[in-house]
Amino acid sequence: MYDVLVVGGGLAGLTAARALDRAGKRVRVLEAGPQLGGRVQSRVEDGFTLDAGYQVLFPAYPAARRWLDLEALDLVPLPPAAVIRRGPQADVVGWPPGDPGALGGTLLTRALSTRDKARVLALALRLRSPAPWTLLRGPDEPTEGYLRRFGFSEGALDQFFRPFFGGIFLQRDLSTSARLFRYYFRMLMDGGAALPAAGMGAVSAQLAQDLKVTLNVQVQHLAPHGSSVTVSTSAGELDARQVIVATDPDTAARLTGEDTARGHLSGTYLHYAAPALVDRERRLLLNAGGGLIQNAHWLSAAVPGRAPEGQHLLTVTVLGLPDLPDDALDRQVRAELATWYGEAAVRSLRTLLTERIHHAQYPQPPEYAATLAGHATRLSGVLLAGEVTAMSSIQGAMESGEKAAAIVLGDPEGMSRPRGA
């Protein structure tokens, strides 16, 4: 009999299991897939380290600071600026001006008017003082409305906020909750963005260290009886005093009967190998020129070691799941890249992988927080974790796992920690 069985080995499940293991509980993680990490994993293809899609770590996430040894992750900080591409034209804009480099990028850029530059500074001043988690409270509205009310021009929305925050929210229309916008803006100000040298999968691997895990086992049914729960899996039955369900939202709804389904935001990712560095740019490239590309990143320029010696890695993000076969999508993305780099350079790219991720995040419109699931379920002895109880992010997943573990352990400090803290 286990003290706790954790269903799902993504960041939520791994954080819960780690907290319980640390407290001396007999705990096992049951993961349906062949690898841990859920949406945060990496794999090596042909010598290239590819992450699941494209994502970055905000080292200022409070849960990441509590649960990860950031130093051991060998984080490579990304430059605090992005490049806005409109065909051959490239302009640098600083990320939220946390440091002088970013500030310089923002003040000198041609992509923002003087008035918009002043607004960026005013926004940074407004958001830099409150405790970050309090930014998830207060009045809510779509990010677009908030930015307009703050005085940003149409040009700033189209040239900077849609390309940049559209990539974070996986929605270019800026319909996402302004509370989340304020929180992420602050996270960027406090710690920028970084990538582990060995890929994002290193985050999951570190959390999983020393945990007892069974891979390739699908949990199908949970049956509470008396003081324990029987967990039926594709490999037989197991019993535990308590179960934490830390799966994707749809599976959590199926297993617990709770209303956790939240819909899906999808992304499509094209990973290219290049024999030479077509662009020496280490910064994220944001597309403001129309077309399918949301952003692109020469990962081997930003993070040495992601490509084999003498080769390079470019990852392109396209929002949603375009209704095109892979080869047609690849042709269209290459045509757009050719307006940046020319035909010859683009011909030299070799397509490594086209990856379609159906559930990357769930949509978080204004007031989404009021609809989030709690941790309790109608099944006795069964708790929920996973971003559906917090926010659709690495912080949300980790804090949800931490909170489910705190409930099992009866830890008042952990139980009462506010979202985002």
Ligand SMILES: Cc1cc2nc3c(=O)[nH]c(=O)nc-3n(C[C@H](O)[C@H](O)[C@H](O)COP(=O)(O)OP(=O)(O)OC[C@H]3O[C@@H](n4cnc5c(N)ncnc54)[C@H](O)[C@@H]3O)c2cc1C
């Ligand atoms: C492409 C992409 C970009 C992103 N960008 C960012 C970003 O920049 N910043 C950010 O903070 N967040 C980002 N996110 C979101 C973030 O990665 C997720 O919110 C977080 O990883 C979710 O973790 P989780 O543990 O809740 O769920 P998951 O990672 O989905 O883990 C759930 C696990 O449960 C397992 N499972 C499902 N059903 C069963 C079953 N029946 N039995 C056993 N196991 C089961 C699954 O296999 C999976 O491993 C991004 C996500 C993606 C995919």
